[in-house]
Amino acid sequence: MNRRSALKLLSSLPAAAAAQAEVTYDDLRKADPKDWLTYQGNYNAQRHSLLKQVHTGNVADLTAAWIYHVPNANRLQCVPIVVDGVMYISQPNEVYALDGTTGRLIWSYNHEPALQRGPNRGVAVYGNKVYVGTPDAYLVALDARTGSLLWKAKLADAKDGYWAPVAPLAIKDKIIMGIAPGDHGLNGWLDAYSAETGERLWRWHSIPRPGEPGNETWAGDSWKTAGGDTWLTGSYDPELNVVYWGIGNPAPDFDGDVRKGDNLYTECMVALDADTGKLKWYFQYTPHDVHDWDAVEVPVLVDADFKGRKRKLLVQANRNGFYYVLDRVTGEFLHGSPFLKRLNWATGLTKEGRPIRVKEVIPTTQGTRTCPATAGATNWHSPTYSPDTNLFYVAMMEGCGINYKSRDTFRPGGMPYMATGYVEDPEAPWQTYVRALDLTTGAIQWEYKQVGSKRYGAGLISTAGGLVFAGDDQGFFTALDARTGKPLWHFNTGQQITASPVSYSVKGKQYLSVAAGSNIVAFALHGRAAK
């Protein structure tokens, strides 16, 4: 191309460049398995990929296709988003667009000021924009083609101590966005912003203010520094038009004396009208929590037979060690049972789903053995549900903690307001597993022990190829037979995995990808194996 033709090209530029394939609400609803359009890949958060080029019969031939090293990254938690072969990944203050077939960089975005705090769990896509939360509590919209900053919406004042590690969720023309951290005594909310302009459309406060129902569940003024944050992406039912979001712990975390009462809506699953943010129902897993067991774990939506009746279910493996089955139309509690073998803080659940507490198992100044540990029976890493096996798979941890408490005073500016904390119980050390639970009874069907692995963070995906992919803190990315839990393939990524994997397909080739330490790694079948 010579100079003249270049100039000719310039003069023929359209006033507004024609669109790259835009992501519509319809696309998000349909969730074509070739893409991975939302944090959980699908509004129902099942994380079940319909791709089956890679299956139990050939997964042994899976190989690394590429590795992208994210500069200065450390224990990445982002879930890649993939649109038409373009992969969007993130770390705090940064977003990268990669070629999903080669791992080559297309663009990157650096946010200023680059405050260093919190992880970042990923981006959302809608239209021709990419959305990301920032450590200084902004929701940022970028041009998906170039990474150009289009607008930023202020979620909160960073100097108050808020940040936004949450992967946003695009619903219709809105971007749903949560906030962190409750451990600093900062009250949470869930917001909806205009996808086009960044204007805030609604805000639901997770701590009821005086005059609002639920405020009476907080003694005195304790509601003012109460926590209840919304730091993990929820799910959505398009037919009911309801957003489901788990709410974090009350503050101070370990001292319940200063906040007597059930402490709504901390430790709840809430169902909000997606158009208005109005609360439709709530279910509180751990009333008056004193163990920092945020109930933010992924709400998985499944339509299934429950005791002979077809029902719309919401299931969650909670950080407190119980697996819960709710009716997601009404919030009715249907079933709950431990998925943890060693659980000592409750003897069971009432028929309404309230825990039957063991009174002594509360934090003390001397320390109290508490099972599960505060790290949780599970945490932010995603579970998966396979309709092929009707099993719910959870990456989880056995082990206990010693929980302490102290007197703490709220200090503004994002100072921890936790009233001390916990340590690993030397007599009940931690060990991670992948467990497969029956969807409606919660009965453990099989387990895969991740030998040598005790730190949590690696999530799961199931595929129509009959596989469940899991990571661990040793850096292994492993394919399990979804029916039996038998390991069929593994790859040592060399770094602790603290993120959940995805699958997508470009030009007829299926990829699996996961953030491992400071890298994004993608896997595919090579050559003949792919046929």
Add this chain to the structure above:
Amino acid sequence: MRLAWLVLFPLLAFAQHDPAVVAQGRELYNRSCTQCHGADGTVGDRGPALAARRRYIRSSEEDLFNAIKNGIPGTGMPGSALPPDDVRKIVTYIRSLRATAIDAPIEGNTAKGEAIFNGKGRCRDCHMVNGQGGIIGPDLSNIAAERSIKAIHEGLTVPRPHIPTGFQPVRVVLQSGAELRGILKNEHNFSLQMLDMNGKLHLLSRDEVKEVEYDTQSLMPTNWAQRLTPEELKDLVAFLSRQARPVDGPRQPNARRRR
């Protein structure tokens, strides 16, 4: 020798400080510091080139002052016997060396410059500023926080020896015979990623590419000194020199987009 340098390196600083203080600081600097740091802070033989944009370099006024006054233990940097007033002047001068456009005074009219950016110059056809504009050229919303006024001026008037990564114009012929024109965002032996002139991204394997023709010149015209009047050019530079994203916290002098 010193005289030659003075001629070769005319005062380029656009400091936010009093130009007279900068000039005095430069005088003091060139008398005391050049042996290690080079004339005008540009060389860096035994010490770092102070005008360079590197993360580890002290950037706050206080840090610079202390380093000059007290030296840096464990390095060859000695303390200075100059009176504090003179040290301040040197600090001012060093900071002026690194000043990005947003921190420097401008001469032209930004409103007129914006009109040229959108109109006569047709800059916005290719460049985005604050979410509005084309996507073929680099986003300029933060250019004033990334470049000096001099660099901005040169970008408009001096042909570049290299086309910046991510903006190489190409013509790609596919095995199918189809032809694509646009810019390369990235490439290597096995794949290339290009944005065509319609803003559509193509993820191409080398297998499907028959031919790639690289233009030797950037799409960015550099004859603005001819295409605009001196006044208009000054206005355009002024407009660009004020394009910096507002930040809540301290601006990070080296935070730049990698692509």
